[in-house]
Amino acid sequence: MLNLQQLLISTRNLEFFTSSYRHLIQILPAAVVAPMYFAGKIEFGVITQSVSAFNHILGDFSLIVYEFQAISAFSAVIERLGEFDDVLDYTSSNDPLEPFDEIQLTYSNVKDSPFLLSKTPSGAHKLLEIESLSVQTPTNKALLIRDLSLTVCNNEHLLVTGPSGTGKTSLLRAIAGLWRAGRGKITFYAKHTLDVTAPNESSKTVDIHNDDKRSKYRDFKGVFFLPQRPYMVLGTLRQQLLYPTWPSAQDSAPRSSISNGLLPFFEDAPRPEVVSAPFLPPNTNDLIKALEDVCLGYLVSRFSGLDTINEWSSVLSLGEQQRLAFARLLLSRPDLVLLDESTSALDEANEAHLYEKVNAAGITYISIGHRTSLGKFHKKALQITPIHLESKQPNWSIKESPVFNS
Numbered sequence: 538m539l540n541l542q543q544l545l546i547s548t549r550n551l552e553f554f555t556s557s558y559r560h561l562i563q564i565l566p567a568a569v570v571a572p573m574y575f576a577g578k579i580e581f582g583v584i585t586q587s588v589s590a591f592n593h594i595l596g597d598f599s600l601i602v603y604e605f606q607a608i609s610a611f612s613a614v615i616e617r618l619g620e621f622d623d624v625l626d627y628t629s630s631n632d633p634l635e636p637f638d639e640i641q642l643t644y645s646n647v648k649d650s651p652f653l654l655s656k657t658p659s660g661a662h663k664l665l666e667i668e669s670l671s672v673q674t675p676t677n678k679a680l681l682i683r684d685l686s687l688t689v690c691n692n693e694h695l696l697v698t699g700p701s702g703t704g705k706t707s708l709l710r711a712i713a714g715l716w717r718a719g720r721g722k723i724t725f726y727a728k729h730t731l732d733v734t735a736p737n738e739s740s741k742t743v744d745i746h747n748d749d750k751r752s753k754y755r756d757f758k759g760v761f762f763l764p765q766r767p768y769m770v771l772g773t774l775r776q777q778l779l780y781p782t783w784p785s786a787q788d789s790a791p792r793s794s795i796s797n798g799l800l801p802f803f804e805d806a807p808r809p810e811v812v813s814a815p816f817l818p819p820n821t822n823d824l825i826k827a828l829e830d831v832c833l834g835y836l837v838s839r840f841s842g843l844d845t846i847n848e849w850s851s852v853l854s855l856g857e858q859q860r861l862a863f864a865r866l867l868l869s870r871p872d873l874v875l876l877d878e879s880t881s882a883l884d885e886a887n888e889a890h891l892y893e894k895v896n897a898a899g900i901t902y903i904s905i906g907h908r909t910s911l912g913k914f915h916k917k918a919l920q921i922t923p924i925h926l927e928s929k930q931p932n933w934s935i936k937e938s939p940v941f942n943s
């Protein structure tokens with residue numbers, strides 16, 4: 538802002554200077570040229586040319602003076618913007634997490650580290666560990682969750698509760714690697730392989746810090762994110778079911794018998810690799826079974842099979858879209874799923890049915906939901922309360938939830 542004031546003062550000085558110069562330049566032709574004319578040294582035409590030249594110069598130098606009002610208005614706008622910027626700077630410098638850090642996301646492959654598989658007395662193994670995690674919004678860096686530490690073991694389903702706007706969805710976004718504003722560490726212990734290491738990197742623990750690795754983490758099949766309104770891809774019902782795990786496997790039905798080398802009569806045979814390694818595209822029977830598991834078997838006859846193209850977000854109700862998303866989940870079989878009000882459009886019976894299916898599939902879930910009926914499907918509940926910036930206390934608590942009895 539100092540520079541702006543200096544500019545203003547300089548402009549005022551310039552106005553004074555230009556005004557004086559204009560008077561001088563008007564007098565100059567008469568003072569210099571007139572005696573020469575009377576002495577017969579120059580002709581009258583030269584006087585006219587001189588006056589014209591002086592006026593031209595005068596016009597150029599007067600531009601700043603004529604535009605002075607516009608420059609003043611411009612400077613006032615800049616000044617107001619500067620004050621606004623100062624206020625923003627002041628707000629963020631009051632932030633308790635200054636200087637800004639990043640949430641550290643770490644992937645640890647337990648496949649070759651058996652000691653990690655028997656960490657707890659119950660024999661369960663760690664799936665997710667959150668250490669001193671503080672979550673901020675990405676734009677204005679408002680603090681939402683302070684110093685959260687917790688561990689989630691396999692089948693230790695966690696319910697996240699709290700008033701609207703406290704940061705439940707933001708927490709899931711941070712776990713999914715979508716948000717990085719804040720500080721702390723999130724470690725995911727996975728059995729599935731994740732190729733984020735360079736060929737010459739031998740470490741089994743990978744800090745997913747750069748964007749490339751981060752996007753691979755997001756694509757990683759070990760963690761699945763189900764939002765309240767699932768994304769419906771343009772295409773066939775088959776493509777809906779294969780998304781996002783096998784995004785280009787449109788060909789799974791015909792391919793299952795031909796392009797992968799299997800003869801047609803092998804098509805119906807169980808394929809153990811689909812259960813143990815869900816990275817191969819499921820066949821038509823797998824897809825129909827998944828639809829039946831989520832009570833959407835009727836879609837196959839309604840839409841004449843799996844291969845007609847529709848605007849699925851228009852022809853399916855939100856509840857049906859949510860069930861379709863669960864069918865994707867059951868086909869994909871990740872280690873961990875983040876359910877962000879993923880059953881909000883369903884009746885309680887359908888909701889219970891889906892949770893039973895996911896639990897039976899051995900998928901651990903962390904869910905957000907407002908219905909009290911959800912409690913019985915989870916073993917722990919994480920309660921988030923509104924943050925008070927003046928208090929340094931954590932704004933969360935964990936309690937045991939009624940054990941899910943499947």
Ligand SMILES: Nc1ncnc2c1ncn2[C@@H]1O[C@H](COP(=O)(O)OP(=O)(O)OP(=O)(O)O)[C@@H](O)[C@H]1O
Pocket residue numbers: 674675676677681699700701702703704705706707708
């Ligand atoms: N992209 C964003 N940029 C800035 N602020 C955001 C962003 N997304 C959400 N917020 C703010 O962060 C706060 C927490 O939002 P979040 O969606 O995590 O709350 P929630 O607890 O899940 O709420 P609800 O129960 O209503 O879904 C809200 O005040 C919201 O306005």
